Amino acid sequence: MSSAPDPAPTPDDLRARSRERWERQAEIWERRRDWFQAAVAPVSHAMIETLNPQPGHVVLEAAAGLGDTGLLAAELVHPGGKVIISDGAEAMVEAARRHAAERGIVNVEVTPMELEWLDMSAASVDGILVRFGYMLVPDPETALRDARRVLRPGGRISLAVWDRVEDNPWLGLGTGILADRGLTERFSPENVEPGPFSLSSADQVTELLGSTGFVLPEVHRVEVAFRSPSAEEARRNFLEFSDRATTALKDAEPALRDEVHAEIEAAFAAHPDPDGPEGAIALPGAVLVAAADA
Numbered sequence: 001m002s003s004a005p006d007p008a009p010t011p012d013d014l015r016a017r018s019r020e021r022w023e024r025q026a027e028i029w030e031r032r033r034d035w036f037q038a039a040v041a042p043v044s045h046a047m048i049e050t051l052n053p054q055p056g057h058v059v060l061e062a063a064a065g066l067g068d069t070g071l072l073a074a075e076l077v078h079p080g081g082k083v084i085i086s087d088g089a090e091a092m093v094e095a096a097r098r099h100a101a102e103r104g105i106v107n108v109e110v111t112p113m114e115l116e117w118l119d120m121s122a123a124s125v126d127g128i129l130v131r132f133g134y135m136l137v138p139d140p141e142t143a144l145r146d147a148r149r150v151l152r153p154g155g156r157i158s159l160a161v162w163d164r165v166e167d168n169p170w171l172g173l174g175t176g177i178l179a180d181r182g183l184t185e186r187f188s189p190e191n192v193e194p195g196p197f198s199l200s201s202a203d204q205v206t207e208l209l210g211s212t213g214f215v216l217p218e219v220h221r222v223e224v225a226f227r228s229p230s231a232e233e234a235r236r237n238f239l240e241f242s243d244r245a246t247t248a249l250k251d252a253e254p255a256l257r258d259e260v261h262a263e264i265e266a267a268f269a270a271h272p273d274p275d276g277p278e279g280a281i282a283l284p285g286a287v288l289v290a291a292a293d294a
């Protein structure tokens with residue numbers, strides 16, 4: 001007798017799975033923060049430039065992770081303004097709180113908050129920043145409508161999502177190797193579950209902003225590079241940072257794991273860092289930074 005296929009996960013299943021994953025990932029994000037932030041700092045700068053926060057403004061950073069983009073805004077809204085850094089995962093919120101305290105930034109509040117249902121009054125903030133968040137929720141349309149609700153008239157949103165997987169070898173190359181061996185699923189446009197590449201088109205983002213009531217949307221592409229001192233370290237960064245990759249190799253036999261490690265390192269070695277020392281690696285990536293008025 002053949003068993004029935006597993007039913008497709010409901011949006012609430014996806015939310016629960018995502019929450020559990022991010023609670024787990026917080027420790028890794030904190031540990032690999034410098035590596036990740038060094039690569040994507042240009043994205044934060046592009047987002048801040050297009051948001052243009054002013055002294056006195058209230059800015060919300062949602063799905064903020066460790067809050068690196070919001071902390072940049074905090075300097076610009078001073079004096080008189082503040083930044084609210086929020087995330088759905090408690091462990092991320094704790095890490096962000098520690099980081100803000102270490103940096104001695106006082107005009108920042110750090111709080112748990114859901115991206116799809118912002119726990120804030122209508123028309124209460126001047127700007128919203130969401131770096132690498134909207135592609136992860138089951139219902140980005142609801143999330144963006146809620147963002148517009150909490151923005152004051154004349155407020156602005158600036159968000160970032162990954163461009164297509166083929167433009168992001170830092171994540172796609174190693175995942176492709178694991179998928180070729182049947183150890184994980186390939187990132188593909190047919191996979192409708194939320195994930196890093198589920199909003200990877202400027203047209204899709206522009207349409208989403210328009211359909212949720214935002215006006216004058218603009219999208220810029222920002223190229224980034226994930227640098228590591230060696231192919232081995234680049235492989236470690238990738239395997240630890242990507243939850244999909246970690247899971248794929250979790251129960252692998254040591255011999256298979258060594259073989260996969262060698263294959264990933266060889267693929268990464270084809271991307272030498274032109275500005276780095278001998279053996280250093282720079283894996284390319286590309287990001288869509290979109291902004292619009294409420």
Ligand SMILES: C[S@@+](CC[C@H](N)C(=O)[O-])C[C@H]1O[C@@H](n2cnc3c(N)ncnc32)[C@H](O)[C@@H]1O
Binds near residue numbers: 018062089114
């Ligand atoms: C890819 S990380 C990006 C973190 C940070 N914005 C950055 O760019 O470094 C995604 C973040 O979104 C958070 N997140 C995912 N789904 C969320 C949701 N539904 N509500 C709030 N936060 C969420 C995760 O906890 C995680 O911190």
